[in-house]
Structures are given as structure tokens and as C-alpha cells.
Amino acid sequence: MSRALLRSVLELRAPSSRIAPLFAPFRHIQHRSFNSTAPIVEPVAQPHVSNAPNPTDDQVRPLAFKKSHPVEPPTPITDSVKTLLPLLAAQPGHYITIHIHGFPYLVQEGDQIRLPFKMPGVLPGDVLRLNRxxxxxxxxxxLKGAPHVDERVFECRATVLGTESEPLRIKIKTKRRQRRKRQAKSKHRYTILRISELNIKNLGEVEASS
Incomplete structure (x- = not known):
């Protein structure tokens, strides 16, 4: 009898203990919790100095409460302005960079301004005081302001000449893969102003108005 045949006969008589049984008993599986770690506590962010809820003299007021054009109390005129303001007022041909609804305009007395919008609540002939x-x-x-010049230093007035309107514009709007067309009509209106007065006050007039 060959050795291979003898080995197969011995394996049939004594089954190997390495073969696992077909039906093994159930085991109790212990479920582990994944939230066993301690919770992470984030540090509380300290408020920045420039965003302090209760501002003091050393802190800046919050940015959310700042106004676009805050009304500041009148400040005393510095010595350099007191010295050079009479020289500025004595020279002719003054110019000014005026701000109207946030738009700057460099003008002189007698110039016309065409505002890119229709100013509400004005009629032709009205006189407007421009103080910014x-x-x-x-x-x-x-004389440069920080950011604006004190309104006590100058007087600038503008007269409303009327309103203008551009020609009617028609734009055809289409969509891709559609035959329908739509017409968008626009007719922009403008307000015309003329700088009727521009005066630089003297130092005595400034101190009297304050």
C-alpha cells in the first residue's frame, strides 16, 4: 500500500480537529459605545477691542452700530487752519469737492452737475444747501477734511434747473432654445443742478456761528 493511500485512510478514521463544526453556538457580542470619549469644550472667544459691547474711552464702539454719516460735535479749529484760512478766503477762483448722496463732484461757482438719478422731492427753482x-x-x-470739512467754514448752494430723460431704450431678451421674446424698456431720468453760490467764510464768521 502506498504512503498516500495509507495517509488518506488514517484521516478518514480520525477526523481532524481543525475542521470547525457546521453549527457553532451563538456568542454574546458586546456592543461598544463610540461616544465614550469626553466631550470637547471649545474656549469662549474673547470680544475684540474694536467690537466691544460696552465701549469706553479706550475702546472703539462696535462696527455694527456705526452710522454712515455720524453727526459729530463741532471741534475747535486748529492753529494752522486759523492761520491759513484767511489766505485761502482772500484768493479768488475757489473749487470744492462736494458730495451728493455719496457721489463726489469737483465744481466751481457757476458749474452744472448732472446727477445720475432723479432727486426726489425737488422742483425746478429750488435752492439746496450742500454742506458735505x-x-x-x-x-x-x-483745505482737506478728515473725512469732511467743517460746514461752518464754507457755504455752497445749488439751484435745481430741472430734470432730463434719455431716449427710450428697448432691449429684446431671449432664452436659449425658446422662440418667445420679451422687450425690456428703460428710460433713465437725471437731475440738473447749478452751483449758484460758493463762499469761504472768514475766521470771525466761523467763530460767531459756533
């Missing part, structure tokens, strides 16, 4: 300017100057001197 960033630069006032002449040939040799320039």
Missing part, C-alpha cells in the same frame, strides 16, 4: 465737502481749495492753498 471733502476738499476746498484755491490756486495756492487746499
Amino acid at each position: 465737502a471733502s476738499i476746498i481749495g484755491s490756486r495756492d492753498y487746499t
Whole structure:
């Protein structure tokens, strides 16, 4: 008898213990919780100095409560302005950078302004007081505001000449893979102003108005 045949006979008589049974008994599986770790506590963010809820003298007021054009109390005029303001007022040909609804315009007395919108609540012939300017100057001197010049230093008035309108524009709007067409009509209107008065006050007039 060959060795291979003898080995097969011995394996049939004594089954190997390595073969696992077909029906093994059930085992109790212990479920482990994945939330066993301690919760992570994030540190509380300290408020920035520039965003303090209760501002003091050393802190800045919150940015969310800042106004676009805050009304600041009148400040005393510095010595340099007191010295050079009479020289600026004495020279002719003043110019000013006036701000109307956030738009800056560099104008002189007698110039016309065409606003890119229709100003509400005005009629032809009305006189408007323009009190927000960033630069006032002449040939040799320039007075710059931070960000605006004190309105007690100058007087600028504009007269409403009327309104203008552009020709009617028609734009055809289409959509891809559609035969339908739509017409969009637009007719923009403008307001025309003329700078009727521009005066630089003297130091005595400024101190009297304050």
C-alpha cells in the first residue's frame, strides 16, 4: 500500500480537529459605545477691542452700530487752519469737492452737475444747501477734511434747473432654445443742478456761528 493511500485512510478514521463544526453556538457580542470619549469644550472667544459691547474711552464702539454719516460735535479749529484760512478766503477762483448722496463732484461757482438719478422731492427753482465737502481749495492753498470739512467754514448752494430723460431704450431678451421674446424698456431720468453760490467764510464768521 502506498504512503498516500495509507495517509488518506488514517484521516478518514480520525477526523481532524481543525475542521470547525457546521453549527457553532451563538456568542454574546458586546456592543461598544463610540461616544465614550469626553466631550470637547471649545474656549469662549474673547470680544475684540474694536467690537466691544460696552465701549469706553479706550475702546472703539462696535462696527455694527456705526452710522454712515455720524453727526459729530463741532471741534475747535486748529492753529494752522486759523492761520491759513484767511489766505485761502482772500484768493479768488475757489473749487470744492462736494458730495451728493455719496457721489463726489469737483465744481466751481457757476458749474452744472448732472446727477445720475432723479432727486426726489425737488422742483425746478429750488435752492439746496450742500454742506458735505471733502476738499476746498484755491490756486495756492487746499483745505482737506478728515473725512469732511467743517460746514461752518464754507457755504455752497445749488439751484435745481430741472430734470432730463434719455431716449427710450428697448432691449429684446431671449432664452436659449425658446422662440418667445420679451422687450425690456428703460428710460433713465437725471437731475440738473447749478452751483449758484460758493463762499469761504472768514475766521470771525466761523467763530460767531459756533
